[in-house]
Amino acid sequence: MINIDNNNKKDCCGCTACSSVCPKNCITMTEDNEGFFYPVVDENSCINCGLCEKVCPVKKEISQDSIQQAFVSRINDNEILMNSTSGGAFTALSRFAINNGYTVYGGAYNECFDVVHDSAKTNEEAVKFRGSKYVQSYMGDTFKNIKKQLDNGDKVLFSGTPCQCAGLVSYLRKPYDNLVTVDFVCRAVPSPKVWKLYRDYLTKKYKSNIKSVKFRSKTYGYHCSSMKIDMENGKSQKKGLNTDMFLKSFFFNISCRPSCYDCHFKTVDRMSDITVFDCWSITRFVPNKKDDDKGYSSVITHSEKGAKFFKQASTCLEVFDADLDTLIKYDGKYAIKLIDYTPKREEYFRLVNEGLPIDEVTKRVIPIKAKNKLMGKTKGFLHATGLMSLAQKAKKQMHRSKV
Numbered sequence: 250m251i252n253i254d255n256n257n258k259k260d261c262c263g264c265t266a267c268s269s270v271c272p273k274n275c276i277t278m279t280e281d282n283e284g285f286f287y288p289v290v291d292e293n294s295c296i297n298c299g300l301c302e303k304v305c306p307v308k309k310e311i312s313q314d315s316i317q318q319a320f321v322s323r324i325n326d327n328e329i330l331m332n333s334t335s336g337g338a339f340t341a342l343s344r345f346a347i348n349n350g351y352t353v354y355g356g357a358y359n360e361c362f363d364v365v366h367d368s369a370k371t372n373e374e375a376v377k378f379r380g381s382k383y384v385q386s387y388m389g390d391t392f393k394n395i396k397k398q399l400d401n402g403d404k405v406l407f408s409g410t411p412c413q414c415a416g417l418v419s420y421l422r423k424p425y426d427n428l429v430t431v432d433f434v435c436r437a438v439p440s441p442k443v444w445k446l447y448r449d450y451l452t453k454k455y456k457s458n459i460k461s462v463k464f465r466s467k468t469y470g471y472h473c474s475s476m477k478i479d480m481e482n483g484k485s486q487k488k489g490l491n492t493d494m495f496l497k498s499f500f501f502n503i504s505c506r507p508s509c510y511d512c513h514f515k516t517v518d519r520m521s522d523i524t525v526f527d528c529w530s531i532t533r534f535v536p537n538k539k540d541d542d543k544g545y546s547s548v549i550t551h552s553e554k555g556a557k558f559f560k561q562a563s564t565c566l567e568v569f570d571a572d573l574d575t576l577i578k579y580d581g582k583y584a585i586k587l588i589d590y591t592p593k594r595e596e597y598f599r600l601v602n603e604g605l606p607i608d609e610v611t612k613r614v615i616p617i618k619a620k621n622k623l624m625g626k627t628k629g630f631l632h633a634t635g636l637m638s639l640a641q642k643a644k645k646q647m648h649r650s651k652v
Contacts, residue, residue: 251276251301253287258507260307261287262514263385264416267301269392276301278388282602284442285385285506304422306415307513311520318556319573320548321528321535322566327543334381334465334474335527336546338566339408342431342523343375345562346406351429352398353378355408356386362448362459363441366391366409378408381464383499385438385506388413392420399425410435411514414521429558432519434526434547436583437509439499446607447495457482464496471544472529491621494611501615502588503597510590517577517584522555523548526581533579534571547580549573 253261263286268276275294278286288301302308324330324337333340343353347370355378357367364384369375386409395405395417407417408431418430452458457480466477468487475487476496490496498504528545531538550556577584593614600610611617 250290250292250295250297250299251288251305252290258285258287259511260508262307262410262412262416262508262512263287263388263506264306264413264420265388265392266304266306266416266420269390269396269420270300270304272296272298272300280442283598284440284445286387304416304419306412306419306520307508309415309419311415311514311516311518317517317573318550319571319576320550320559320568321531321545321571321576322548322563322568323543323545325565325567329379330543331467333379333544333546335471335544337544338525338546338548339431339433340375340379341566342525342559342562343369343378343406343408344372344565345558346404346429347372347375349404351404351406353406353408354391354395356382358382358462362462363387363445365389366413368394383439383464383496384441384444385410386413387441392417395428396421399428402427405429406431408432410438411519411521411524412508412512414519415514418520426554429523429554430521431523431525432521433524434581434584435514437499437502437505437512437588439495439504440506443498443504443601443607444495446601450494450607451478451480451486455480455482455484455486457484467544470542472542492617494608494615494617497611497615497617498597501593502591503594503615505588505594509588512587515583515585515587517549517573519549519551522552523550523559524581524584526584528571528576528580530579531569533575535569538569547571547576549576549581 251267265278267288268278273294273296275291276288279289280286322336322338324341329340330337346353353369353375354366356364357377359365364382365387395407398405404427406429411432414430414432448459460479460481463477465474467474468477469475475489476493478486490500526547528547531540531545548559550559597610597614600613
């Protein structure tokens, strides 16, 4: 029987495999005081069948027998490219899937801007999956719904974090030829509770509801992306990881799920068929290619099915071969690198649960420096005058000389 308490939360990634497989429906995914979901077992209904532990992906070894292939790619549609986090590779995969009768699953915003796993059967519907969402998604009955479709012979493309993909594959307990899984290089997942508190703060600050959210807007270019939030009253906010309180809590390892600090899935080998992530320097792989600051996607295929699917989907992509080790070293380090735990995390959530406003919690635990605030306010000017581009080129040149 699955038994998660305050002493072993690092052993649960929240994938829902255990609650989905339970034949007595006696496992409920319950939100804790940090906003993360964990399985709670009704011991009176439990028959001790052991299925919940059997399908737990954290308890399994990750192995892949197929030869991996690595690529750098970019979608040929400029509008899609500019609205994608990097090079639009996932949109190419989802479009090919939908055009060939697949149902696509991925993380999307609901009407309140919570991040939930949802499905799409048309390209218009699948737009909601485009772009990074730095929040752990709510899975609900996603795994159960997918199994029903697969058993009916329907084709499914599932996208999610490495632990969600591993959870789905483990839950299914057998391979399905009609399933393709796509994960991404995941740094960690921040708290949905902190995300909600942050949204409430913005609504109060701007006296308006949120209209749209882009965690990685290319307003200032791909290499200097910022979080852009538009409000219904026409006001807008654009901030980076050093000036936005939510992004800072994430990138400073404050608001992440406990399992992320000891992630079982930090390995190049994956349970998924395909992995997509950023490519920060196209010139490293294609020296004569100019970096126009619009972004490229890195792609790794882990199975014969994944390699075939990517090849078929790449008709709308510009694709270049890449060296796997180089790609991981420079662009996908968080495929294998754990985030560092910080003791400030305990203080942060203690203050959150005491009811202190999220902006006050930020000021006390991870204050935003004045110089970063000033830099944030001048970003628009620096971008418009070209000074930002010059600074980025100089930074790249310094990095290359060190390497």
